[in-house]
Amino acid sequence: MPTSTIILDAGHGGNSLGGAYGFRYEKDDNLRLALEVGKYLTEYGYRVEYTRTTDIFLSQIDRVNFANSLRASLLLSFYRMGEELCINEQEVSFEVDSMDSISESIAINIALELRPLGFINYRIVVRTELPILRDSHMPAMTISVGNLKSTYDNYLFDTWFNEIAAGIARGIYSIIPVYS
Structure with missing residues (x-):
C-alpha cells in the first residue's frame, strides 16, 4: 500500500522576503515552520516533499508544477500575515481551493489544534x-500563522513553535490517510 505524499511549500524565499518586521522576514518563518511540520508528518508515516529547503525563490507556477509531478495528497503553502494594523491578531488564516472540500476540513482541524496555543481566531x-490553489491537481491550501507585524503574535509563534508545527x-493527520 503506497504512502500518502504531502507537499510542504514555504512561501517566498530568495529575494522575495515577504513581510518584514525589524530584522524578521516572513520567508524565514515560513521555511522554519514548513521544515518542522515535515518532521511531525514524517513521524506519522507520510512521505513529505518540500518545494524548498533553503533560501531560494521559486514561482508559484514552479511550486505547483513540482507538486503536480508527485501526485500528492495535499499541497500546503506556509505564510504569515503582514498587515500594518494588527486588527487580526491571534489569527490563523487559510486560503483554500473550495469550500466543502478536504482543504476546508483540514483548515478547520488545524484551527482547532492551534486555538489552545493562543491563536483564537x-x-x-x-x-x-x-x-498554487487554482492549478494544483490535489487538495491545496495556504496557511498564515499569526501576524508578522504583531509583537504578540510573534511571541506566540516563537513560544509555541514546536506545538504549532x-x-x-495533527490537523492533516485527522483528514488525510497515511496510506492511500
Whole structure:
C-alpha cells in the first residue's frame, strides 16, 4: 500500500522576503515552520516533499508544477500575515481551493489544534486566482500563522513553535490517510 505524499511549500524565499518586521522576514518563518511540520508528518508515516529547503525563490507556477509531478495528497503553502494594523491578531488564516472540500476540513482541524496555543481566531477564504490553489491537481491550501507585524503574535509563534508545527501535522493527520 503506497504512502500518502504531502507537499510542504514555504512561501517566498530568495529575494522575495515577504513581510518584514525589524530584522524578521516572513520567508524565514515560513521555511522554519514548513521544515518542522515535515518532521511531525514524517513521524506519522507520510512521505513529505518540500518545494524548498533553503533560501531560494521559486514561482508559484514552479511550486505547483513540482507538486503536480508527485501526485500528492495535499499541497500546503506556509505564510504569515503582514498587515500594518494588527486588527487580526491571534489569527490563523487559510486560503483554500473550495469550500466543502478536504482543504476546508483540514483548515478547520488545524484551527482547532492551534486555538489552545493562543491563536483564537481563524478565517477561511476561497481564492481561485492563485496558481498554487487554482492549478494544483490535489487538495491545496495556504496557511498564515499569526501576524508578522504583531509583537504578540510573534511571541506566540516563537513560544509555541514546536506545538504549532505538531498541531498543523495533527490537523492533516485527522483528514488525510497515511496510506492511500
